[in-house]
Amino acid sequence: MKKQPLWTKNFLGISFISLFLFLVFYILLTTLPIYVLDELHGNETQVGLIVAVFLIAAVLCRPFTGKWIDAIGRKKILLSSVIIFTIASLLYVWTDSIPLLLGLRFLHGIGFGMATTATGAIIADIVPNERKGEGLGYYALFMNLAMVIGPFAGLTIIQISSFNRLFILCTVLAFFALVLSFIVRIPEASIPEEKVHSTFSIGSFFEKNAISVSIVGGILALAYSGILSFISIYAKELGLFKAASFFFVVYAIAIVISRPFTGRWFDLYGENKIVYPSIILFAIGMVLLSQANSTFLFLFSAAIIGLGYGSLSPSLQTVAIKNSSPSKRGLATSTFFTFFDSGIGIGSYALGVIAVYMDLSTLYLILAVVVLLALLAYYFLHGKKSNNQNMLHTEADISL
Known part of the structure; x- marks a missing residue:
């Protein structure tokens, strides 16, 4: 059978909308702390609030979205x-x-949470069913690129120009996303009337079939938050501060190299063949990071983490969507990202408290154990069942 096309105008349109949204997110994530300290004369606690308020708003609005x-x-x-x-x-x-910035960050978080939930649900509809793993993997690649380009662009601009020009750039990027949102053609799912007028309940804001893998995603995100929050501090402690800016570059290169293969393997061999090795690679990468004593080992750990964690988020999101009916893909997407964002937010705060009592090397070693706990969680919540289903399909094929 001929493969259904993947790189359509609509697929590219939604992917670039996501790219522009995440560019703004990462530009501000890395520059607003400096803005708070230098321009608004705030303190470190207020810097933490600026980040937390945004994530809280995104998490709160995702189930509704x-x-x-x-x-x-x-x-x-x-x-x-x-x-x-x-x-x-x-x-x-x-x-x-x-105070104004905190209020604005909450509003911005609402827009970001709603928009990224919408793009995730839309891309799930656009990508052909037989190429879900491959398609969502490439879609996630646009977010990974933003993670590299955004911080670099933001920090460069505030060094050679002003914060006002930085904010104007963010507005232009957001405007590009808005223009594409008007242009792109979006397939609408036909929703039964009784679903539209369903009664209010907590369960109606979460897709039950997506919760199991979303829990796993949340645990892995908690471990990854240790990298987002402390990698620059850790590099400074090791005397490798210059290498810190290249950590996510190497991370992204590893993802770009592996993405064409992992997405296809997901579709061909099933999620377990990707998720299990990826979690193990993520854990190995964290162990290597905890033992880093040179630039080579520091950046090599980034590559291993990129190969591992970089494949997990799109893979688990794909599982969440495939486990849900087409009419609930929006709910499945919001469920996954609600757990994912919660893992990042809770992890950033909790690990900050824990880091006071231990060195970061020990913390990363503990997070490697957390990643392995996610492996067990995946096995019992989904992997075991998925493996049994694959065995049944294989037996059925043999009998035929």
Whole structure:
């Protein structure tokens, strides 16, 4: 059978919308702490609040967005969320106090949480069923590229120019996402009438079939938050601060090299063949990072973590979507990212508290154990069942 096309105009449109959204996210993530300290004369606690408020807003709105996407429509939610995101990006130009910035970060987090939930649900509809792993893997690659380009661009601009010009750049990038949101054609799922008018309940904001792998994703995100929060501090402690800026570059290169293969293998051989080795590689990468005493080992750990963790997020998201009915893909996407964002947020705070009582080398070694616990969680929550299903399919094929 001829393969269904993957790189369509709609696929590229949604992928570039995601790229622009995450570029703004990562630009501000790395530069706002400096803005708070140098321009607004805030302190480290307020820097933490600026990051936390954004994530809290994103987490709070995701379950509602998943419900609205399936009830109101993907296009309407995407447009409204990117409009909120674009307006919020522009308002940074006039934000000159900590209270105003906190309020703006909450609004921006709402727009980001809604928009990324919408793009995740839309891409799940656009990608052909037989190429889900491959398609969502390439879609995640755009987010990975933003993670490398965003911090580099943001830090470079504030060194050679001003924060106002940085905020204008963020507004332009958000505007590009808005223009594409109007242009891209989005397939709308047909939602039964009773679903639209369903009664309010906690269960109606989460897709039950996506919860098991979402829990695993949350545990892995918690471990990964240790890298996001402390990698630059750790590199400074090791006397490798210059190498810190290259950590995510090497991480992204490893993802780019592996993505064409892992996505296809996912579709051909099933999720277990990708998830198990990826978790093990992630754990090995964390162990190597904890023992890093040279630039080579520090960056080599980044490559191993990229090969491992870089494959896990799109793979688990694909499982969450495949386990759910087409009419609940929006809810499945929001469920996955709610657990994922919660893992990042809880991990960033909790590990910050723990790091006071131990060195970061020990912390990364403990996080390697956490990753292996995620391996057990995956086995009992999903992997064992998936393996049994594959064995049944194989036996059925043999009998035929």
